[in-house]
Structures are given as C-alpha cells and as structure tokens.
Amino acid sequence: MADLHVNICGVELKNPVIPASGTFGFGREFDEIYDISCLGAVATKGLTLEPRLGNPTPRIAESRGVILNAVGLQNPGVKHFIEHDLAWLRGKTKVIANVAGATLSDYGEICARLDGLVDLVELNISCPNVKCGGMAFGIRPQDVKEVTHVSKTALKKTPLIVKLSPNAESIAENARAAEAGGADGLSLINTLTGLAIDIERRRPILANNTGGVSGAGVKPIAVRMVYEASHAVGIPVIGMGGITCAEDAVEFLMAGAVAVQVGTQNFTDALACPKIIAGLGKWCEVAHALHGVERVRDLTGTLTMN
C-alpha cells in the first residue's frame, strides 16, 4: 500500500484529499453516506462573525462542465460552529476552518476565536471588503498582504492558509503578498466570477446575477495557477479547481501542490473523495512499479516544463 501521508504547515494528514469549503457543510451530512474519518481533513463552510442568511434563490446554475454558485456565505456564525460542530468534526479528522469577513477586523476577530481550536485556518479572501467599495480582498496584492497580516497576528497557535482568488490581478504576486503578510501556506483556486443566462427570460439564472464558477471545466486554469503560485513562494500549497478523479489530483500535485481539495465533484458523486483517495493509492502503486513512486508526497512539484 502506497504511503499517502502528507504534511502541511506542520499538520500531518493521513492523505492529501480534503473536501473543499462550501461543498461539504461541516461534514455531518456526508458522514451519513460514508465515514468521513477516511479524509485527510475537512475544509468547513465559510464562517463569519455573525450568522448569515445568504442570497435569495436560485443560488446554483449549471453550464457545460461547470456550475455557478451564489450562496452568499449562509452559515450559522463562528460561535455556533465552535459550540455545536467543532468537537464532533475534530473527532473525525483534521479541521480546516474557512474564514470569511466583510472587514479587516472581522477577519482578525474570527481568527482569534478559532486560534488553537482548529488544525488550520483557511482565509477566504474572495469576499467583498465593505469598507473598500466592495472590491474583494483577494484582488490587489497590498490588500492580500494586509488581510493576511491582520489574521496572522490574531493566530498565535494555528497555522494560516490564505486561499487565493483566481480573479486576482496576478496570482504569483498575490501568492508572494500572502507569504509576506505571514501566511504559512496557500490554497487555490477559489471560484471564477461568471454569468449564466436564461435565454427565454433574458435574465440571469442566479438571483445574485453573477456567481462563482467551479467544476471540471476550470481545471486547466487552476493547474496553471497552482504551478505559478507554488513556484513564486516557499510555503506549501493546497491545489483545487475541477478535480474529479485521482489522475486530476496527481496533476495538481505535480504542478506543485502538497494536498488537494475537491468541491463540485462531491455533488456529482457523493463518494468522490473516498474514490479519489483509493485511486491515488492505486496510482502510486502502479507508478511505483514503473518509476519508484512510493510516497504520494514525492509527487509534489515533479513537473518538468518543456
């Protein structure tokens, strides 16, 4: 059996497969389908300081090979998560708390509340900064550095991962900005902004008009960005965007990721994550026979460019 362990910012995961934030809730529902303790970790739904009701419906649309979502960060708030879900989830596997704020001080306060309680914090910086004309924190390098710094200052014990937005001006620059702000690791990509139209009604399908694009169709963009980000920094990277099978995950690892997250595919196949874990084991065994790959962590960054 291949060795699937990976280490991300000092946290040991039994395998590199993590369900992505927003597609898995806090894990309870999927645990009714399979025992989620098989997962390397779980990235929670984005947590805000106060509970949020989110956007009106429709919140989801489909386009060839991708989906668009505009859930609007509905969540019960960080306090409710800590009191009701955290202990249960930590009993299952490693916990990555995904954090979303509307202001810099939101990020600082949510991080302070989670510090020492979760294994990793992942900053969702694709949220609009209400004090800055609504432009997302994750677009300009100076904003990325600032939000990272504020969050890092609040985290004394738990390592910080910054989740980069593909809507950035430059992925490599934002990766460096996060590292300079004190990030212990990076994850990417979050969703790309898109628009899907109901041509009968001549209106957007989503109540929010635009939504975040994810799913198989975004994978080549995501792999390219993971390559660029991981080569721009010295901190570990978690890759995601359109992963549907073990071979897709291997692409991300080769491009420079230490671990991967799986989002949309959980909807297509609720057993996606356990299947990808099993598939990675098998892939490594075959690769071992051919090229001596024994440990999945040896795949990271093994891509040679032409």
Added chain:
Amino acid sequence: MPEFDALILENKPIAPGIYSLMFAIQERVAVRCGQFCMVGVPGFPLKRPLAVCKAEEERITVCYQVRGAGTRALAEEHSAGERISVTLPLGNGFCLKPEEKRIALVGGGVGVFPLIAALREFQNQKQLFSYMGFRNREAVCLSHELECGEKLVLCTDDGSCGVRGTAVQAFLADIDDVRPDAVLACGPTPMLRALKRATEGRDIPVYVSLEERMACGIGACLVCVCDKKDGIHARVCRDGPVFRLDEIEL
C-alpha cells in the same frame, strides 16, 4: 441515505416529453412517499432531483419531464443496462397524523408524480380524494395509478380530458363535500399560491412539496433554501421538500 451505482432497467416515454425511468439499486431501502432521489446524468456536474414514484424492493421508478439539457440527455442518450449514480432516499416526505383520515391530493404537471407514491402508501389507511391537473389529453399519464382512492378528478387546461380548469379549481368545487382533514399538494408555484389563497381561513393543514434547484441534495451546501415565516432558511432537500403551506413564504 446511501449513494448507489444504479442499473437502469427501463427508460421509456409515457406521454409526450414525459419519461418513466426504472433502476435497480444494490439493497432494499425504505422510501416514504414524497421523498426524492438525486439522479446523476453522465457528463453533467449536478444531479437532478426527482420524486420517487414507486419503490418496489430494489427497483425504484421516477417519472420526469424533459425540460432542459440534463433531462433531455437522460431521455435521449441513456437506456437499460447503463449505470447512473443515484442518492436516495432524500427529504422528509409526506407524513400524516393518525387523526388526518380524509385526505385531498392536489397535483399539477410533474407534481402528480410524488402524489402517486402517496396514493400507493396511504390507499389502505386513509380516504383519498385526488385532483390531478394536466395541460391536455396527451399529457395525461399514469391515470391507472391515480385511480386507487375514493375519488379521482382529472383536469386539463383545455378540457380535452376530464374537467376543464386547474386541479385547485376542481378541489375547491369539492372542498365542502369532501371536508378533508389534510391536503397533500405538489405542483408549480402559481398553483401552490392559488391553493394557499383558497385554503386561507380554513383550518386544514396543507402539506406541499416544493421545487428548488439543488446541488448536494443532502443538506450540506445550502443551495436549496426556502424562506420560512419564522425567518429561518430551511433546506428544501433536507428539512423538506414537504412543508406546511402556512409555515413558508411562497
């Protein structure tokens, strides 16, 4: 609620644009009427929510209307012998209290399908009065399945079969004779709104099955919420799809 690699046994048209899909799953599961399944269509990222029409041991039947790309592909490209991924059983389903004995069922269009399951489940325990609306004579399907209660009124928009008008109109014409203890309903939102107006002020619980776009189907992603009167966002896939009509905003 397991995830199954289901085997398609049959996928055939039963009316213009309406198909009946029967598939086999690996084990017997208990399915309540009003519960649904998420049916995967190969090549499409999102599964489609479809009400369970019949559950007979390992064989499950759903009926669907071809609307967009996914249901069209399911109808045209997939047939017996192929495998699809299906999650089931999902949602709360229709639950009746013991004292609710005289039950009216009001269905329109694809809303008829979950009510077929209700007719099958309650036929030996309750007195059932059905009001089922279709667009026209051609669209009427599974009428033999609808006949198992005390009474069945078929309605069509153009009067080409049964009475002319909507299922809600037919139900209203009968409401004082039938004096139902509860109503089970499923259909398009305008129909549910009409039903709401019609039953307001009467002390009859109306249980409706809602339609909302879904992604996970199990309560994890919060894509499918509806507004409840108490200000809470309920998940249609998990807390529903059946709600009391007086508890939700339509």
